[in-house]
Amino acid sequence: MKALVLSEYKKLDLVDMPKPQPGDDDLLIRVQACGICGSDVHGYDGSTGRRLPPIVMGHEAAGIVEAVGGAVEDFRPGEHVTFDSTVFCGRCFYCRRGQVNLCDHREVIGASTPEFRRMGAFAEYVAVPARIAYSLPDDMPFAHAALVEAVSVAVHAMALTPVALDDTVIVVGAGMIGLLTLQAALLAGAGRVYAIDLDDSRLELARNLGATGTFNSSKCDPVAEIRTLTSGRGADAALERVGIAPSVNLTIEAVRKGGMVTLVGNVAPRVEIGLQSVVTRQIPLQGSCASSGEYPACISLISRGAIRVEPLLSAVAPLDEGAAWFRRLYAREPALLKVVLQP
Ligand SMILES: [Zn+2]
Numbered sequence: 001m002k003a004l005v006l007s008e009y010k011k012l013d014l015v016d017m018p019k020p021q022p023g024d025d026d027l028l029i030r031v032q033a034c035g036i037c038g039s040d041v042h043g044y045d046g047s048t049g050r051r052l053p054p055i056v057m058g059h060e061a062a063g064i065v066e067a068v069g070g071a072v073e074d075f076r077p078g079e080h081v082t083f084d085s086t087v088f089c090g091r092c093f094y095c096r097r098g099q100v101n102l103c104d105h106r107e108v109i110g111a112s113t114p115e116f117r118r119m120g121a122f123a124e125y126v127a128v129p130a131r132i133a134y135s136l137p138d139d140m141p142f143a144h145a146a147l148v149e150a151v152s153v154a155v156h157a158m159a160l161t162p163v164a165l166d167d168t169v170i171v172v173g174a175g176m177i178g179l180l181t182l183q184a185a186l187l188a189g190a191g192r193v194y195a196i197d198l199d200d201s202r203l204e205l206a207r208n209l210g211a212t213g214t215f216n217s218s219k220c221d222p223v224a225e226i227r228t229l230t231s232g233r234g235a236d237a238a239l240e241r242v243g244i245a246p247s248v249n250l251t252i253e254a255v256r257k258g259g260m261v262t263l264v265g266n267v268a269p270r271v272e273i274g275l276q277s278v279v280t281r282q283i284p285l286q287g288s289c290a291s292s293g294e295y296p297a298c299i300s301l302i303s304r305g306a307i308r309v310e311p312l313l314s315a316v317a318p319l320d321e322g323a324a325w326f327r328r329l330y331a332r333e334p335a336l337l338k339v340v341l342q343p
């Protein structure tokens with residue numbers, strides 16, 4: 001089969017390799033679409049240490065079941081499926097509590113570390129455990145289904161963030177996940193959702209997707225703007241999608257006393273925060289990682305158009321062009337959001 005292999009850092013080669021052999025509990029999936037995730041682009045140059053070459057990346061995928069392992073009962077060849085990026089063990093303390101995203105033995109499809117290597121979906125076929133797969137409506141385009149994973153990250157973060165009807169919510173960072181989060185916040189009952197970013201084209205997209213207002217933090221002081229809009233108090237809740245010190249601190253300052261801050265972005269492994277502001281204003285800070293159990297809801301939200309993914313698709317291109325798209329994403333070409341590759 002054809003596969004796009006990261007042979008060494010910043011070098012992707014389209015190679016011919018053997019089809020994966022599904023184990024007893026696995027599905028062999030003929031990949032129809034696989035999105036390039038920000039974590040793939042960051043892993044591409046070795047900076048995250050989670051894409052040790054050689055590795056076939058790609059964990060945001062959808063396809064058709066080609067074959068099922070001997071112990072698989074719930075899926076049949078021909079079924080359309082997507083899968084979670086997290087491979088959980090199902091046996092540890094966290095898995096047994098239903099927190100599979102926190103599994104002690106968590107592995108990720110299309111990632112490799114010193115502990116594990118899982119070949120991903122930038123290939124004609126991928127094998128994944130059936131327990132992480134979900135069937136799709138037959139009429140859902142595969143390129144849309146490839147975004148279920150990203151939607152699940154946004155929906156999980158919203159599920160952790162208490163929002164009362166008519167609350168004011170801010171989303172800091174209007175990239176892929178931010179634009180999905182703002183839609184999830186509106187669905188969760190927020191009365192007003194404001195998006196903050198440095199890129200005007202993303203902010204325009206945010207308004208098209210329902211943002212009440214947007215602020216470009218290079219052109220104004222978003223904290224002052226949000227306070228003006230909330231009788232001086234600040235937003236009821238905030239979600240941070242960038243993960244660097246200025247945006248984390250902006251988020252903390254833009255919520256009201258007691259307003260929850262949910263952190264998803266983690267570009268910088270360490271950031272300095274205004275501790276006194278957090279303590280004296282009693283701000284709950286919480287992290288949100290991947291998702292646990294939100295896939296069926298996300299598939300439904302996309303298929304009934306409650307969460308719109310089409311406007312976030314920048315390009316759907318053949319797998320052969322994958323290396324060129326990685327270079328463009330790595331060069332941070334403006335206005336590029338999700339690129340989906342099709343083997
Ligand atoms: Zn991802």
Ligand SMILES: [Zn+2]
Pocket residue numbers: 088089090091092093094095096102103104105106
């Ligand atoms: Zn586990």
